[in-house]
Amino acid sequence: GSIATLEDTNDIGFQAVEVIEGASFEAQPVAPGIWYRLALGGITGHKDLARDTGVIVAPSDAVAVADAVIRIFTANANRADRNKARLKYILDDWGFDRFLTAVEEKLGRRLVRIDAAFVAPRPAYDRLAHVGVHRQAQPGLNWIGVALPVGKLTVAQMRVIAAIARDCGDGDIRLTVWQNLLISGVPDARIDDVLANLQAAGLSAETSALRAGLIACTGATGCKFAAAHTKEDALAIAAHCEPRMTLEQPVNIHLTGCHNSCAQHYIGDIGLIGAKVPVNEEGDTVPGYDVYVGGGYGVDGGIARAFREKIKAEEAPAVVEAILQVWQGHRAAPEESFVAFARRHDIEALRALVAQTGEAA
Ligand code: SF4
Numbered sequence: 001g002s003i004a005t006l007e008d009t010n011d012i013g014f015q016a017v018e019v020i021e022g023a024s025f026e027a028q029p030v031a032p033g034i035w036y037r038l039a040l041g042g043i044t045g046h047k048d049l050a051r052d053t054g055v056i057v058a059p060s061d062a063v064a065v066a067d068a069v070i071r072i073f074t075a076n077a078n079r080a081d082r083n084k085a086r087l088k089y090i091l092d093d094w095g096f097d098r099f100l101t102a103v104e105e106k107l108g109r110r111l112v113r114i115d116a117a118f119v120a121p122r123p124a125y126d127r128l129a130h131v132g133v134h135r136q137a138q139p140g141l142n143w144i145g146v147a148l149p150v151g152k153l154t155v156a157q158m159r160v161i162a163a164i165a166r167d168c169g170d171g172d173i174r175l176t177v178w179q180n181l182l183i184s185g186v187p188d189a190r191i192d193d194v195l196a197n198l199q200a201a202g203l204s205a206e207t208s209a210l211r212a213g214l215i216a217c218t219g220a221t222g223c224k225f226a227a228a229h230t231k232e233d234a235l236a237i238a239a240h241c242e243p244r245m246t247l248e249q250p251v252n253i254h255l256t257g258c259h260n261s262c263a264q265h266y267i268g269d270i271g272l273i274g275a276k277v278p279v280n281e282e283g284d285t286v287p288g289y290d291v292y293v294g295g296g297y298g299v300d301g302g303i304a305r306a307f308r309e310k311i312k313a314e315e316a317p318a319v320v321e322a323i324l325q326v327w328q329g330h331r332a333a334p335e336e337s338f339v340a341f342a343r344r345h346d347i348e349a350l351r352a353l354v355a356q357t358g359e360a361a
Contacts, residue, residue, distance in 0.1 A: 019056060220287065291319060295339070
């Protein structure tokens with residue numbers, strides 16, 4: 001399976017696709033093979049995913065097209081208003097046709113558009129694919145996905161990772177959108193060394209279905225905008241839920257500290273966004289969250305719906321557990337994903353099911 005790159009969540013998304021035989025543009029045949037599908041206007045913190053433009057771009061042309069898109073944006077967008085200074089807003093204002101025409105004028109040529117029927121379906125995402133030992137296309141070589149608890153690494157661990165990549169791999173370290181990293185080019189004979197060195201540094205190439213998709217922004221520990229300690233609370237959620245359930249399928253739980261949405265709470269299966277929770281009439285507050293459910297990306301792309309407001313941070317583990325238990329107990333079949341289950345229910349029905357677990361909805 002492929003690894004999600006979240007291209008649909010970006011202002012400019014290039015999604016690698018296979019164009020199949022028979023595609024044409026302006027009566028000319030389009031060469032089959034790997035192209036990028038161009039999607040524009042993603043900004044999940046503003047509840048929008050990038051939309052397909054119908055344009056495909058040859059890999060060798062991607063930089064020129066991105067350059068032209070950015071130049072049209074910077075020359076024409078409303079950059080005086082911070083809340084509107086994103087590609088989505090000029091696209092909403094102009095429409096795709098006018099914007100793409102401007103890009104073509106900047107490039108001095110037409111962009112290739114093809115019927116979606118000539119794009120091969122993408123393989124399903126394997127959400128655990130980025131962790132563990134995997135064979136590369138090159139014989140005898142492997143890439144190893146290292147699980148980092150909510151993306152945190154000490155300086156000593158960074159040095160170990162760098163040494164492993166240099167001594168046992170091809171020197172590359174690749175960061176994943178799920179706050180983990182990959183070491184590539186590891187010969188078969190060095191895999192055990194890599195795993196042993198990781199373990200000695202307190203790291204691992206294994207993780208649980210819950211921790212693989214557990215994402216947290218910097219949070220109150222390092223960011224002045226945060227209304228909660230997202231990384232610490234994420235780990236508390238994992239520590240609470242893991243002994244209480246066995247997840248056969250990954251779920252994405254995203255904790256974001258504020259509306260800047262660095263951890264993309266609107267596209268997590270379960271998304272939490274920092275909120276100051278009032279505790280008395282005097283206006284005192286404690287850190288906490290608003291909770292969203294049913295977001296997704298890629299083939300499951302969609303914005304999560306508000307489930308519950310202003311829970312204290314210490315309540316978050318039990319609330320997340322209750323939501324997951326409801327899914328595990330009420331899904332139509334063992335294969336039904338969380339996002340499919342959540343979208344099959346209206347929010348009131350989900351709240352009622354969660355309330356039955358004894359957790360106040
Ligand atoms: S989402 Fe907000 S709190 Fe979290 S890192 Fe981004 S700006 Fe800071």
